[in-house]
Amino acid sequence: MMPTFPFSKNKPDQQHTSTIFAPSRRDFIKISSLAGGGLLLGVSFQCTGKGKTSTFSPNVYLSISTDNLVTIIAHRSEMGQGIRTSLPMIVADEMGADWARVQIVQAEGDEEKYGNQNTDGSFSVRMFYEPMRKAGATARHMLIRAAAQKWGVEESSCTAEKSMVVHAETGKSLTFGELAAEAQELELPDQESLQLKDSGSYKLVGKDVPIVDLEDMVTGKAVFGADVRLDGMKVAVIQRTPVVGATMASYDDKAALAIPGVEKVVPIKGSGNPPGLNKPLEGLAVIAGNTWAAIKGREALEITWDLGENASYDSRSQMESMLKSTLAEGRVRRNRGEFKTAKSTASRVLDRSFQAPFYAHATIEPPAALASYKDGKMEIWAPTQHPQWARDSVAEACAMEAADVRVNVTLLGGGFGRKSKPDYVVEAALLAKETGMPIRVQWTREDDLHHDFFHAHSAQRIVATLDAQKKLSGWNHHTVFPSIGATSNPEELHPSDGELGLGCIDFPFEVPHIRIETHESTAHTRIGWLRSVSNIHHAFAICAMMDEIAEARGVDPVEQALELLADDAKLDFAGEIEGDFGNYGESLEDYPWETKRLKNVIRRVAKEADWGKTLPEGHAMGFAVHKSFLTYVACIAEIARDESGTITIPEVHYAVDCGIGVNTDRIRSQFEGGAIFGTSIANTSAITLKAGKVEQHNFDGYHLARMPQSPKKIYVHLIDSSRKPTGVGEPPVPPLAPALANAYYKLTGKRIYQLPFSMA
Amino acid sequence: MKTHTLTVNGKAQQVEAADDMPLLWVLRDLLDLKGTKYGCGQAQCGSCTVLLGDTAVRSCTLTVSQVGERSVTTIEGLSENGDHPLQKAWIAHVVPQCGYCQTGQIMNAAALLRRTPSPSEADIEQAMAGNLCRCGTYNRIKEAIQSAAQ
Numbered sequence: 001m002m003p004t005f006p007f008s009k010n011k012p013d014q015q016h017t018s019t020i021f022a023p024s025r026r027d028f029i030k031i032s033s034l035a036g037g038g039l040l041l042g043v044s045f046q047c048t049g050k051g052k053t054s055t056f057s058p059n060v061y062l063s064i065s066t067d068n069l070v071t072i073i074a075h076r077s078e079m080g081q082g083i084r085t086s087l088p089m090i091v092a093d094e095m096g097a098d099w100a101r102v103q104i105v106q107a108e109g110d111e112e113k114y115g116n117q118n119t120d121g122s123f124s125v126r127m128f129y130e131p132m133r134k135a136g137a138t139a140r141h142m143l144i145r146a147a148a149q150k151w152g153v154e155e156s157s158c159t160a161e162k163s164m165v166v167h168a169e170t171g172k173s174l175t176f177g178e179l180a181a182e183a184q185e186l187e188l189p190d191q192e193s194l195q196l197k198d199s200g201s202y203k204l205v206g207k208d209v210p211i212v213d214l215e216d217m218v219t220g221k222a223v224f225g226a227d228v229r230l231d232g233m234k235v236a237v238i239q240r241t242p243v244v245g246a247t248m249a250s251y252d253d254k255a256a257l258a259i260p261g262v263e264k265v266v267p268i269k270g271s272g273n274p275p276g277l278n279k280p281l282e283g284l285a286v287i288a289g290n291t292w293a294a295i296k297g298r299e300a301l302e303i304t305w306d307l308g309e310n311a312s313y314d315s316r317s318q319m320e321s322m323l324k325s326t327l328a329e330g331r332v333r334r335n336r337g338e339f340k341t342a343k344s345t346a347s348r349v350l351d352r353s354f355q356a357p358f359y360a361h362a363t364i365e366p367p368a369a370l371a372s373y374k375d376g377k378m379e380i381w382a383p384t385q386h387p388q389w390a391r392d393s394v395a396e397a398c399a400m401e402a403a404d405v406r407v408n409v410t411l412l413g414g415g416f417g418r419k420s421k422p423d424y425v426v427e428a429a430l431l432a433k434e435t436g437m438p439i440r441v442q443w444t445r446e447d448d449l450h451h452d453f454f455h456a457h458s459a460q461r462i463v464a465t466l467d468a469q470k471k472l473s474g475w476n477h478h479t480v481f482p483s484i485g486a487t488s489n490p491e492e493l494h495p496s497d498g499e500l501g502l503g504c505i506d507f508p509f510e511v512p513h514i515r516i517e518t519h520e521s522t523a524h525t526r527i528g529w530l531r532s533v534s535n536i537h538h539a540f541a542i543c544a545m546m547d548e549i550a551e552a553r554g555v556d557p558v559e560q561a562l563e564l565l566a567d568d569a570k571l572d573f574a575g576e577i578e579g580d581f582g583n584y585g586e587s588l589e590d591y592p593w594e595t596k597r598l599k600n601v602i603r604r605v606a607k608e609a610d611w612g613k614t615l616p617e618g619h620a621m622g623f624a625v626h627k628s629f630l631t632y633v634a635c636i637a638e639i640a641r642d643e644s645g646t647i648t649i650p651e652v653h654y655a656v657d658c659g660i661g662v663n664t665d666r667i668r669s670q671f672e673g674g675a676i677f678g679t680s681i682a683n684t685s686a687i688t689l690k691a692g693k694v695e696q697h698n699f700d701g702y703h704l705a706r707m708p709q710s711p712k713k714i715y716v717h718l719i720d721s722s723r724k725p726t727g728v729g730e731p732p733v734p735p736l737a738p739a740l741a742n743a744y745y746k747l748t749g750k751r752i753y754q755l756p757f758s759m760a
Numbered sequence: 761m762k763t764h765t766l767t768v769n770g771k772a773q774q775v776e777a778a779d780d781m782p783l784l785w786v787l788r789d790l791l792d793l794k795g796t797k798y799g800c801g802q803a804q805c806g807s808c809t810v811l812l813g814d815t816a817v818r819s820c821t822l823t824v825s826q827v828g829e830r831s832v833t834t835i836e837g838l839s840e841n842g843d844h845p846l847q848k849a850w851i852a853h854v855v856p857q858c859g860y861c862q863t864g865q866i867m868n869a870a871a872l873l874r875r876t877p878s879p880s881e882a883d884i885e886q887a888m889a890g891n892l893c894r895c896g897t898y899n900r901i902k903e904a905i906q907s908a909a910q
Contacts, residue, residue, distance in 0.1 A: 080858030217859030220795015220835035413860025676896025
C-alpha cells in the first residue's frame with residue numbers, strides 16, 4: 001500500500017459514494033466488542049475507480065442498544081483536533097440523539113471495514129460530513145417508522161428528539177432504546193429520498209460542543225501510546241543510526257546487559273538509503289523490565305557505525321547552494337505571459353530571497369508503540385494517524401499477512417503529520433516477533449528530534465516587477481527544497497506537483513506575467529510532512545513579498561490584495577500549470593478556487609482588527625492572506641515592543657471561511673493552537689544538521705513558543721457559510737509567520753527574509 | 761536495587777528501584793500511575809509535573825532517592841472525583857486539545873494557586889512558562905487558572 005500524502009488523498013479519477021447498510025450483528029460484535037440487542041447501521045463509503053466499484057467496505061458503524069445508548073464508531077485518529085467529537089456530533093444531530101447518551105468507540109485500523117483512516121491533510125470533516133449525516137438520518141427514519149407503525153400514526157407527524165420519538169398530537173413517546181429492536185426489522189429507507197435536516201434545525205452542528213475525552217484528559221485517565229500495559233511487557237529504547245543510511249559495523253553490549261533490569265539487546269536492520277517513509281532506521285534495541293533501565297542500558301552501548309554517504313552532509317552548505325541555484329533558470333512549473341518582457345520594461349524590480357529551516361514535529365508525546373506477537377498474530381497499540389499504513393508496514397516488515405495484524409489506535413499526544421509514518425510501530429512489531437515478548441518501544445525526546453521526518457528546509461527567490469504606472473506587472477517565484485518523495489526515491493530532485501500545489505502554484509493574484517520555477521536539491525535526512533506542509537514556507541515568502549510590493553507601490557497591503565484579486569472569479573490556472581494542480585485531492589467543480597471568498601475573509605479580518613487604526617506607540621500590525629486545504633484564511637497580527645526591547649504579540653485576528661462549521665469551538669481551538677504553532681515556526685524553532693547529524697537534542701536546542709512568547713489574544717472570526725465544510729487543522733499555520741514578519745517591519749523598519757527570526 | 765518508601769497520593773508505597781531512577785518512571789512503570797507524562801527527560805517541558813509537598817517538581821529529573829519523606833501528589837491524587845477547581849475550570853474552558861501535556865499543566869497550576877491564590881496575568885505567564893503545549897492551548901490555560909482563582 002502506498003502512503004497517502006496529505007495533499008493527494010485520492011486519485012483524480014476516483015469518486016466517492018456512500019451508502020447505508022444493515023450489517024449482521026455478528027459482524028458488528030466482532031469489530032466493536034459490543035453486545036446487546038438493538039438497531040445496527042453501517043455506512044459504506046466507497047471509492048469508485050474508473051468504471052469499477054470497489055468491494056463492499058463499511059466504514060462507520062452506529063448502534064442503538066435497548067437500554068437507549070447510541071454507540072458511534074470513531075474511525076479517525078484523535079490528536080487534538082477533536083474529530084472523535086465532531087464526526088459523531090453530525091450523526092447524533094441527524095438522528096435526534098441525546099448527546100449525553102452517545103458513546104464513542106475507537107476503531108482499529110482496517111481499510112476493508114472503515115475505508116480511508118489516514119488522519120492527515122485536514123480532510124476528516126470534508127470527507128465524512130455527508131456520509132455521517134446520511135447515517136444519522138437513516139437511523140432517524142427507521143426509528144420514526146417503528147414508532148409510527150406501533151402507534152398507527154403518520155410518520156410525518158412524529159419527531160425524533162433527545163433520543164425519543166414523539167407524537168405531539170397524542171403526547172405519546174418512546175425512547176430510541178425501546179424502538180431499537182423493532183427498527184432493526186425494518187427495510188432500510190431509500191437513500192436517494194432520505195430527508196436530511198436543514199442546518200437551521202441542528203442542535204449540535206454549528207455549536208460549541210465540549211470534546212468527549214475532556215474529563216479523562218484532566219484526570220489523567222486518557223490513554224495515550226505509552227499508557228497501555230500487558231502482562232510480561234518489556235520496554236525497548238533504541239540507539240538508532242546517527243546519520244541516515246548508516247549501518248552498524250559492530251557493537252559491544254556487555255556494559256548494557258550488566259545494568260540491572262536490562263534483559264536483551266537486539267539489533268534492528270535498517271532500510272539504508274533511501275530511508276523510506278515507513279521503515280525503521282538501523283538500530284540496536286535495549287530491552288528491559290522498565291523504561292529507566294532501558295534508557296541507561298542504551299547509554300552503555302558501544303556501537304561502531306559505518307556512517308555512509310550522508311556523513312558529510314551539512315544543512316547550511318545545502319542552504320547556500322539552494323539559494324545560489326535560484327539565481328539560474330529553473331524548471332518552469334507555471335507560466336503566464338512573458339515574465340522576461342515584464343522585467344525588461346519594468347520601472348522597478350524587487351528581487352528578494354527567503355529561507356526557512358528544517359522543522360521537527362516535536363509532539364509532546366514522543367513516538368511510542370506496543371506490540372504483542374502470539375500464535376502467528378500481531379496485536380499493536382499505537383498513537384498513529386494512519387493505522388492501516390501501520391498495519392501494512394508491520395505485515396511487510398514481519399513477513400506476515402495484514403489480516404494477522406491488528407492495530408488498535410490510542411489517543412495521540414499530538415500528531416502534526418509525524419505519526420502518520422509508522423516506523424516506530426514497525427520497530428515494536430519486529431522486536432515483539434523476535435523476542436516473543438510484548439514490547440513497548442519508547443522514543444526519548446532526543447530520539448524524536450534526531451530521527452524525525454522533518455519539514456524540508458527551503459530557499460525561495462521572488463522577483464517582482466512594477467510597470468510605469470507602478471502596477472504589479474510580473475511575478476517570478478523560484479522555490480527549491482528537498483522533496484518528501486526523495487525520502488523514498490532519490491531521483492525526485494524537484495518539488496512535486498503536490499508540494500507546489502501547497503500554496504505556490506496557485507498564486508491567485510491577477511498579475512499579467514507569472515513564472516514559477518523549481519530547482520534541484522537532494523535529501524540527506526528523512527523528509528516528511530508537518531502541519532500545512534509546503535504552505536509554511538510558500539506563504540511566508542509570498543505574503544512577505546506582497547507586503548514589500550505594496551510598500552514599493554505606495555499602497556496599503558490589504559487594499560492591494562483586494563485589488564489584485566480583481567473581479568470575482570473561479571480560478572483554474574488552465575493552460576498555465578505544467579503537471580497536475582492537486583486542489584487537495586478534490587475537483588475544481590466540487591471545490592472551486594473562488595477569489596470572492598478570499599476577498600471576503602480579507603475584508604472581514606481588516607474590519608475586525610480595525611486595520612489602519614491608530615495604534616499605541618511601540619505597536620504595529622501585519623497582514624497576510626493564504627488559502628490552504630480549501631479553506632480561506634486572512635490574518636492580522638499585532639506586535640508590541642516594550643521599553644526593555646521585549647517584543648510580545650498582543651493580538652492575532654483570523655477570518656476564516658471553512659464552509660459549514662461543525663464544532664465551532666474546535667474550529668476556534670485549531671486556530672488558537674495554529675497561531676501558537678505558527679509562532680514557533682516564525683520565531684523559535686529550527687533544525688540544522690552537521691556531519692549528517694541533527695544538532696538539536698532537546699527543548700533547550702529546539703525551542704517552542706512558551707506561554708509568554710505566544711499571542712495573548714487570538715480572535716477567530718468565522719464566516720457564516722452553508723458551503724461544503726473544509727479543513728481547519730492546518731490552514732491557521734501558513735499566514736501567521738508572514739503576518740508577524742510584516743508587523744515586525746512596520747515596527748522596526750527591518751524586513752524579515754529568514755525563518756525563524758527571533759523577535760526578542 | 762533498593763527498597764524505597766514513598767508517600768504517593770496519601771498512601772505509603774514501597775518500590776524496588778535503582779537509586780537514580782527518576783520519580784517519573786517509578787510512578788509510571790512501578791506504581792502504574794500513568795497520568796504523569798514523559799515529554800523530555802530534562803525538565804524542559806513540564807509534562808511530568810507532580811507536587812512534592814506543595815511545590816511543583818519535574819518528576820523526570822527528580823530521582824526516587826531524592827524524594828525522601830516528602831509527600832508526592834500526582835494528577836490521580838489531586839482531587840477525589842476529578843473536581844479540583846482547576847479541573848473544573850479546565851473542563852469549563854475546554855482547555856485540552858490532544859490532552860497529553862494537560863496533567864502536567866494542571867499540577868503546575870495547582871502549585872501556583874497554593875503559593876499565589878490570586879495570580880496576575882504576569883504571575884501566570886511566569887509560573888507556566890516551563891510547561892510546553894505543542895497544540896497551543898496557552899490562552900485557555902490562562903483563562904482557566906484565572907477563573908479557578910476567583
